[in-house]
Amino acid sequence: MAxxxxxxKGNEVIAEAAIRAGCRNYFGYPITPQTxxxxxxxxxxxxxxxxxxxxxxxxxxxxxxxxAAAAGFRxxxxxxxxxxxxxxxxxxxxxxxxxxxxxxxxxxxxxxLGGIQPAQGDYFQATKGGGHGDYRNIVIAPASVQELYELxxxxxxxxxxxxxxxxxxxxGTLGQMMEPVAFRDEEPVETIxxxxxxxxxxxxxxxxxxxxxxxxxxxxxxxxxxLQEKYKIVEANEVRYESIxxxxxxxxxxxxxxxxxxxxxxxxxxxxxxGIKVGMIRPITLWPFPYKAIAEAADMPSVKAFLDVxxxxxxxxxDVRLGxxxxxxxxxxxxxxxNLPMQKEILDKIVAIHEGKITxxxxx
Amino acid sequence: MAVVFEPTKGLTxxxxxxCPGCCHGIIHRLVAExxxxxxxxxxxxxxxxxxxxxxxxxxxxxxxxxxxxGRAPAVATGIKRNLKDSFVFTYQGxxxxxxxxxxxxVHAAARSENITVIFVNNAVYGMTSxxxxxxxxxxxxxxxxxxxxxxxxxxxxxxxxxxxxxxxxAAYVERVCVTDYKNIQNAKRAIQKAFNVQKNKxxxxxxxxxxxxxxxxxxxxxxxxxxxxxxxxxxxxxxxxKGADITFDAxxxxxxxAIPATSNNCVNVGEVKK
Numbered sequence: 324m325a326x327x328x329x330x331x332k333g334n335e336v337i338a339e340a341a342i343r344a345g346c347r348n349y350f351g352y353p354i355t356p357q358t359x360x361x362x363x364x365x366x367x368x369x370x371x372x373x374x375x376x377x378x379x380x381x382x383x384x385x386x387x388x389x390x391a392a393a394a395g396f397r398x399x400x401x402x403x404x405x406x407x408x409x410x411x412x413x414x415x416x417x418x419x420x421x422x423x424x425x426x427x428x429x430x431x432x433x434x435x436l437g438g439i440q441p442a443q444g445d446y447f448q449a450t451k452g453g454g455h456g457d458y459r460n461i462v463i464a465p466a467s468v469q470e471l472y473e474l475x476x477x478x479x480x481x482x483x484x485x486x487x488x489x490x491x492x493x494x495g496t497l498g499q500m501m502e503p504v505a506f507r508d509e510e511p512v513e514t515i516x517x518x519x520x521x522x523x524x525x526x527x528x529x530x531x532x533x534x535x536x537x538x539x540x541x542x543x544x545x546x547x548x549x550l551q552e553k554y555k556i557v558e559a560n561e562v563r564y565e566s567i568x569x570x571x572x573x574x575x576x577x578x579x580x581x582x583x584x585x586x587x588x589x590x591x592x593x594x595x596x597x598g599i600k601v602g603m604i605r606p607i608t609l610w611p612f613p614y615k616a617i618a619e620a621a622d623m624p625s626v627k628a629f630l631d632v633x634x635x636x637x638x639x640x641x642d643v644r645l646g647x648x649x650x651x652x653x654x655x656x657x658x659x660x661x662n663l664p665m666q667k668e669i670l671d672k673i674v675a676i677h678e679g680k681i682t683x684x685x686x687x
Numbered sequence: 688m689a690v691v692f693e694p695t696k697g698l699t700x701x702x703x704x705x706c707p708g709c710c711h712g713i714i715h716r717l718v719a720e721x722x723x724x725x726x727x728x729x730x731x732x733x734x735x736x737x738x739x740x741x742x743x744x745x746x747x748x749x750x751x752x753x754x755x756x757g758r759a760p761a762v763a764t765g766i767k768r769n770l771k772d773s774f775v776f777t778y779q780g781x782x783x784x785x786x787x788x789x790x791x792x793v794h795a796a797a798r799s800e801n802i803t804v805i806f807v808n809n810a811v812y813g814m815t816s817x818x819x820x821x822x823x824x825x826x827x828x829x830x831x832x833x834x835x836x837x838x839x840x841x842x843x844x845x846x847x848x849x850x851x852x853x854x855x856x857a858a859y860v861e862r863v864c865v866t867d868y869k870n871i872q873n874a875k876r877a878i879q880k881a882f883n884v885q886k887n888k889x890x891x892x893x894x895x896x897x898x899x900x901x902x903x904x905x906x907x908x909x910x911x912x913x914x915x916x917x918x919x920x921x922x923x924x925x926x927x928x929k930g931a932d933i934t935f936d937a938x939x940x941x942x943x944x945a946i947p948a949t950s951n952n953c954v955n956v957g958e959v960k961k
């Protein structure tokens with residue numbers, strides 16, 4: 324049974340969810356707009372007997388994550404875009420050493436120091452690598468404070484299950500907004516044995532080693548192929564998305580994640596009042612990406628076009644186009660610099676697509 | 688026949704890849720012997736770094752974690768905070784610790800992380816073929832200081848033990864070398880003392896071990912030992928820089944000596960202030 328709902332800020336819910344998921348390690352460095360995660364952890368993590376360290380840098384924080392994960396403990400760090408860039412070295416090592424870790428990115432506008440307002444410009448960084456080498460992170464994009472709570476708990480299970488980084492990607496809007504959230508009495512925490520952990524031999528005839536270095540090219544190639552096999556399993560089993568108004572022959576399909584999906588949801592109703600049937604596919608996992616859902620939509624005879632809405636210059640649109648595979652045009656509406664699109668901007672674009680007044684062309 | 692000398696159980700059977708005359712083999716053995724002497728092989732966790740010692744995780748027989756360049760003290764922090772009763776140490780070279788990893792080592796010491804750092808200083812980057820290190824001596828020729836290190840051009844060497852000992856969080860800092868029997872025994876005493884400091888939760892400890900790099904110094908092994916004695920010890924005097932007065936009883940229990948106030952990284956929570 325769900326308990327009564329409480330009004331909480333997104334960032335605080337991230338911290339609360341982590342503690343509820345059994346995470347007893349948080350290492351971080353202050354950066355706007357995610358610092359409430361850290362404030363909450365500074366008190367609550369210590370109160371529940373866990374470890375909270377304000378690290379000297381994001382680089383140090385992710386390496387503390389690496390250490391705690393290597394010793395077999397649930398661990399999380401959080402940051403925002405420039406700080407996540409700094410963590411990429413560590414995230415690559417975590418991938419190479421196959422360690423479970425949860426990394427939260429409350430994205431702000433870039434590039435460079437950019438601004439502190441919401442953005443989705445880290446889509447490429449999160450889903451296409453970010454650090455060096457061939458690796459993947461599971462990337463999850465919640466769209467509400469309630470979903471943030473549930474998916475942060477799930478992120479720890481996925482990280483442990485696949486021994487990889489599970490990244491929660493939000494933005495300044497989601498982190499800063501307050502919404503009601505209903506906490507479960509008991510969390511679905513999956514306890515997974517970690518016989519590989521370096522926490523002392525404790526009677527084993529061998530010593531446990533956690534490493535990402537393989538000097539012999541044949542050995543390293545084999546290691547890489549094993550990673551790729553694992554990623555295939557994740558792709559086969561962990562794709563999550565939400566279909567909205569997709570079962571009554573929509574004409575235009577919006578693709579949007581997180582905050583943009585919240586704004587676009589209202590536009591669906593407004594467009595339908597104008598007689599334009601609009602549906603939406605909202606990827607919840609950005610990697611693995613729901614290519615099949617997009618492909619199926621592209622095959623629907625009713626669907627004339629996709630409209631991809633993002634807080635960037637067009638990043639997820641590349642995956643939408645891969646899914647659509649040229650079968651239907653993919654239009655774009657994006658805002659940059661920390662601005663959010665107004666519902667009317669999106670609606671106007673839908674009308675223009677409907678009336679054939681714009682061409683697919685560039686991103687804008 | 689009585690066995691008078693045998694391999695320590697603290698090392699695996701994997702052959703070292705180190706060059707002839709390099710001190711890493713001796714220092715590895717001292718660390719490994721200390722783990723065995725203290726019955727810590729089953730519980731200890733070591734952190735290997737980047738450089739010639741990247742592979743130390745395969746040589747030392749306790750659980751080992753290989754860290755990114757310079758980040759070993761942060762990795763050790765993540766481990767030690769969870770395994771408060773296990774011996775946790777890093778094994779780092781001078782490029783790793785004193786150049787790319789300065790932030791991590793300074794803040795681990797400032798927080799008085801209850802870890803032990805074995806810092807091997809050979810005044811040069813070994814693995815990447817002899818570039819100038821932050822510890823390279825004035826006048827020393829390296830592949831990136833081909834005319835010798837010139838302070839007006841490349842600045843001065845960093846004396847790690849001296850500067851870390853100024854941090855209130857550092858409990859024990861000592862510099863040793865392993866050029867001869869007497870010094871090897873002294874180095875082993877220092878590593879054992881660092882172990883005791885950590886076991887008694889007294890805070891951050893670091894043993895700097897001056898080391899040779901015959902390959903990149905362009906010297907025969909014995910000549911390298913002589914060069915270390917004649918040149919490195921002038922820049923890096925041996926001795927205890929912090930915690931000289933800390934004493935332990937025969938069982939390794941803390942007896943006396945000044946220690947940092949915040950030495951065991953535990954917050955006494957009680958009521959949290961709003």
